[in-house]
Amino acid sequence: xxxxxxxxxLEIADELIAERRAEAPGETPEDMSAWQRPITAAIDxxxxxxxxxxxLLMVPLIVVVVYEVISRNSFAILQDAGFEDxxxxxxxxxxxxxxxxxxxxxxxxxxxxxxxxxxxxxxxRADFLYRNWSSKTQATVDALLYLLFxxxxxxxxxxxxxxxxxxxxxxxxxMAIDSxxxxxxxxxxxxxxxxxxxxxxxxxxxxxxxxxxxxKEREKLFVRALPxxxxxxxxxxxxxxxxxxxxxxxxxxxxxxxxxxLDKPTIGLIMLFAMLFVIFIGxxxxxxxxxxxxxxxxxxxxxxxxxLLMTLNTNSxxxxxxxxxxxxxxxxxxxxxxxxxxxxxxxxxxxIMARVRGALFIAVLIVSTIFAAxxxxxxxxxxxxxxxxxxxxxxxxxxxxxxxxxxxxxxxxGILIPPSIMLIxxxxxxxxxxxxxxxxxxxxxxxxASLYLLYTLGRCWLNPELGPILADEDQPETSKFYGAEVALxxxxxxTVCRVFGLSLGGAFAGTVPFAGLIVLAIVLAVAYAAYRRLxxxxxxxxxxxxxxxxxxxxxxxxGELPIWSTIFGAFTVLLAILGRPIYSREADDSFYFSxxxxxxxxxxxxxxxxxxxxxxxxxxGLATPAxxxxxxxxxxxxxxxxxxxxxxPSFFDSLIKALEITVLIMFLVAAxxxxxxxxxxxxxxxxxxxxxxxxxxxxYLILILVMALIFLLGWPLEWVPIVLIVVPIxxxxxxxxxxxxxxRYDMMVWFGILVAVNLQTAWLxxxxxxxxxxxxxxxxxxxxxxxxxxxxxxxxxQLFGLILLFLFPQLVLWLPEVxxxx
Numbered sequence: 001x002x003x004x005x006x007x008x009x010l011e012i013a014d015e016l017i018a019e020r021r022a023e024a025p026g027e028t029p030e031d032m033s034a035w036q037r038p039i040t041a042a043i044d045x046x047x048x049x050x051x052x053x054x055x056l057l058m059v060p061l062i063v064v065v066v067y068e069v070i071s072r073n074s075f076a077i078l079q080d081a082g083f084e085d086x087x088x089x090x091x092x093x094x095x096x097x098x099x100x101x102x103x104x105x106x107x108x109x110x111x112x113x114x115x116x117x118x119x120x121x122x123x124x125r126a127d128f129l130y131r132n133w134s135s136k137t138q139a140t141v142d143a144l145l146y147l148l149f150x151x152x153x154x155x156x157x158x159x160x161x162x163x164x165x166x167x168x169x170x171x172x173x174x175m176a177i178d179s180x181x182x183x184x185x186x187x188x189x190x191x192x193x194x195x196x197x198x199x200x201x202x203x204x205x206x207x208x209x210x211x212x213x214x215x216k217e218r219e220k221l222f223v224r225a226l227p228x229x230x231x232x233x234x235x236x237x238x239x240x241x242x243x244x245x246x247x248x249x250x251x252x253x254x255x256x257x258x259x260x261x262l263d264k265p266t267i268g269l270i271m272l273f274a275m276l277f278v279i280f281i282g283x284x285x286x287x288x289x290x291x292x293x294x295x296x297x298x299x300x301x302x303x304x305x306x307x308l309l310m311t312l313n314t315n316s317x318x319x320x321x322x323x324x325x326x327x328x329x330x331x332x333x334x335x336x337x338x339x340x341x342x343x344x345x346x347x348x349x350x351x352i353m354a355r356v357r358g359a360l361f362i363a364v365l366i367v368s369t370i371f372a373a374x375x376x377x378x379x380x381x382x383x384x385x386x387x388x389x390x391x392x393x394x395x396x397x398x399x400x401x402x403x404x405x406x407x408x409x410x411x412x413x414g415i416l417i418p419p420s421i422m423l424i425x426x427x428x429x430x431x432x433x434x435x436x437x438x439x440x441x442x443x444x445x446x447x448x449a450s451l452y453l454l455y456t457l458g459r460c461w462l463n464p465e466l467g468p469i470l471a472d473e474d475q476p477e478t479s480k481f482y483g484a485e486v487a488l489x490x491x492x493x494x495t496v497c498r499v500f501g502l503s504l505g506g507a508f509a510g511t512v513p514f515a516g517l518i519v520l521a522i523v524l525a526v527a528y529a530a531y532r533r534l535x536x537x538x539x540x541x542x543x544x545x546x547x548x549x550x551x552x553x554x555x556x557x558x559g560e561l562p563i564w565s566t567i568f569g570a571f572t573v574l575l576a577i578l579g580r581p582i583y584s585r586e587a588d589d590s591f592y593f594s595x596x597x598x599x600x601x602x603x604x605x606x607x608x609x610x611x612x613x614x615x616x617x618x619x620x621g622l623a624t625p626a627x628x629x630x631x632x633x634x635x636x637x638x639x640x641x642x643x644x645x646x647x648x649p650s651f652f653d654s655l656i657k658a659l660e661i662t663v664l665i666m667f668l669v670a671a672x673x674x675x676x677x678x679x680x681x682x683x684x685x686x687x688x689x690x691x692x693x694x695x696x697x698x699x700y701l702i703l704i705l706v707m708a709l710i711f712l713l714g715w716p717l718e719w720v721p722i723v724l725i726v727v728p729i730x731x732x733x734x735x736x737x738x739x740x741x742x743x744r745y746d747m748m749v750w751f752g753i754l755v756a757v758n759l760q761t762a763w764l765x766x767x768x769x770x771x772x773x774x775x776x777x778x779x780x781x782x783x784x785x786x787x788x789x790x791x792x793x794x795x796x797x798q799l800f801g802l803i804l805l806f807l808f809p810q811l812v813l814w815l816p817e818v819x820x821x822x
Contacts, residue, residue, distance in 0.1 A: 714762025
């Protein structure tokens with residue numbers, strides 16, 4: 001079709017971005033006021049160049065973390081093999097400087113690039129009311145809120161951040177509290193005043209753009225009022241920071257220091273309602289939170305305490321080692337998508353499953369699960385899946401409702417399946433390890449993917465017309481022994497995975513350096529030879545069976561319960577039986593591995609191995625999420641080079657896109673941390689908790705009400721404001737509940753996964769569900785009503801999964817407990 005979307009033209013952009021600016025940096029409307037155009041263009045270009053330079057910091061961030069991982073693990077391998085002296089002579093071993101260096105680079109990434117993010121329109125607003133207004137009304141509201149909210153709060157932020165930086169510089173403050181290296185702190189803190197200044201500076205073009213959009217008549221009124229506004233703003237700044245220099249400054253200081261007549265929890269409650277009101281007007285959420293935290297913090301306490309909370313929370317967000325994984329995982333997903341790996345992955349699975357009823361449903365769910373592990377961006381997942389599968393599903397006569405439901409439900413898995421960006425952000429909020437959240441999400445993610453698969457295949461089994469076998473032109477050519485081909489490929493993959501797991505666990509260590517890698521390389525070489533020559537394959541199959549059976553007996557001899565070994569062994573024997581036709585005489589002339597298996601190895605295995613390695617190293621505790629993210633991003637770059645898709649311009653474009661999403665998420669994290677700290681300091685969460693617990697309701701009912709509230713908020717709001725604003729408000733209440741006898745830590749891990757699955761369900765809930773609009777945009781011939789009906793089917797499936805997780809907390813908590821040794 002001529003107007004069918006091209007995957008290569010798709011810009012992978014987070015669904016959170018409200019309004020990515022279309023015009024080029026420095027480009028201004030010709031009918032904008034003559035004196036505003038050069039100012040707007042100049043500031044835009046300044047922030048654009050700053051963003052380009054800052055995006056390049058992701059390269060040294062990847063380099064230093066990858067160096068640490070390779071150096072540390074190489075030292076451990078050589079030490080186990082008795083070559084410790086060699087390792088030390090090569091300079092290998094754990095580093096002191098990488099941890100702090102990487103934290104500082106990651107903090108500079110989002111803080112210094114905040115102005116660039118605003119210039120590109122990369123921010124979040126709850127615009128379901130805002131978008132219904134006329135453009136003139138939108139511009140008028142924007143201008144008022146920028147003038148009243150944004151400019152004062154950003155000027156305050158810049159001044160206080162500068163004072164905070166000067167304190168660190170003049171005293172020679174170091175990271176001595178949480179660092180063995182103890183580097184100077186002021187270089188990283190430089191990003192706070194610089195980023196605040198660039199962000200404040202970018203507010204000027206945004207005000208001018210709002211003036212232009214509101215029309216000349218309204219613009220004249222605002223321009224006439226500008227001198228008065230500038231004088232009032234200057235007086236306010238001086239009255240706060242130098243009260244002795246302006247008339248009324250001392251009086252204003254006294255007003256700010258006076259104790260309020262209302263008690264602090266009530267002020268916090270007003271603050272909460274003001275936040276909801278302003279957010280639903282449609283102003284960018286992060287700026288709203290910063291301003292409200294300033295205003296109500298000063299009202300409820302004093303200016304000094306408020307500014308201290310702001311600087312401390314911004315600094316802690318910048319140096320948070322868990323949040324450092326956000327830009328790296330985002331970059332990994334963007335590089336994989338830009339290299340076309342997801343399209344090739346889908347084509348591989350479609351070819352392999354072509355003769356199975358409902359093959360495209362299987363392909364969509366497998367690809368969505370793998371893509372979910374590469375990046376947690378729901379909009380990109382749904383859009384890509386729609387582009388890759390929509391036309392083929394329509395051409396093959398698939399049921400539109402079931403097809404739409406499969407694509408949208410599969411796309412939402414990115415919220416939950418590790419390494420999920422949402423879980424990385426949620427870890428510090430819940431004060432639990434991101435590693436335990438990843439481990440806790442693994443079984444629920446697999447459960448939901450399995451439920452989707454069972455539902456689709458079950459429907460196809462009951463009604464074959466819903467997902468017919470693909471047409472002949474969509475099926476690949478295979479040998480007569482296609483079943484044996486599938487079985488033997490699975491047997492080889494199973495054996496390689498088993499050897500890889502043993503190598504990762506150090507089973508071959510203690511003989512020669514890097515013995516695990518050597519053994520794995522040998523097994524891969526033998527597997528390739530067996531793939532090319534039938535005679536070698538006939539020898540390899542019984543060896544593989546003997547190897548798996550030997551592992552069962554070895555585990556039994558060690559006194560272990562060989563559950564996984566037994567499963568591996570049973571599958572091995574089954575696959576060997578299914579592959580027995582290769583021993584017949586007829587196989588000499590008729591058996592061969594068809595071309596689709598070349599696509600399988602080239603298209604399916606590399607990205608799957610990369611993601612499995614990154615995820616497995618996290619779950620096994622061999623690497624932190626940040627380290628696994630850096631290795632994953634590095635591996636994605638190597639794969640794009642291997643597929644000959646890597647170019648410097650495309651890689652730089654991936655860096656820019658990753659920076660935009662990082663700024664969007666991380667700046668809101670910093671703003672919400674400031675808002676949440678001020679809200680907690682007022683004591684309102686404690687008051688709300690006591691009120692709810694005083695209702696004499698079952699703790700299970702209270703938790704259900706909390707989950708219902710999150711579900712409803714998931715319609716108009718994205719997951720970022722819910723996780724960073726709503727969850728912290730509800731957290732004291734949840735912590736006070738006695739549910740299933742769980743301690744505080746297990747309760748938070750379980751609650752975090754329930755929230756994640758709940759927000760997945762909200763993504764599939766009409767009429768606000770954005771997944772429907774993403775899919776409709778790339779498959780325009782599908783009716784929106786059919787998309788909604790398909791989504792609702794899978795919403796019910798997902799609700800069933802959520803109920804299972806609610807009733808059986810061990811589905812979440814079992815894996816963290818087992819893998820932590822408890």
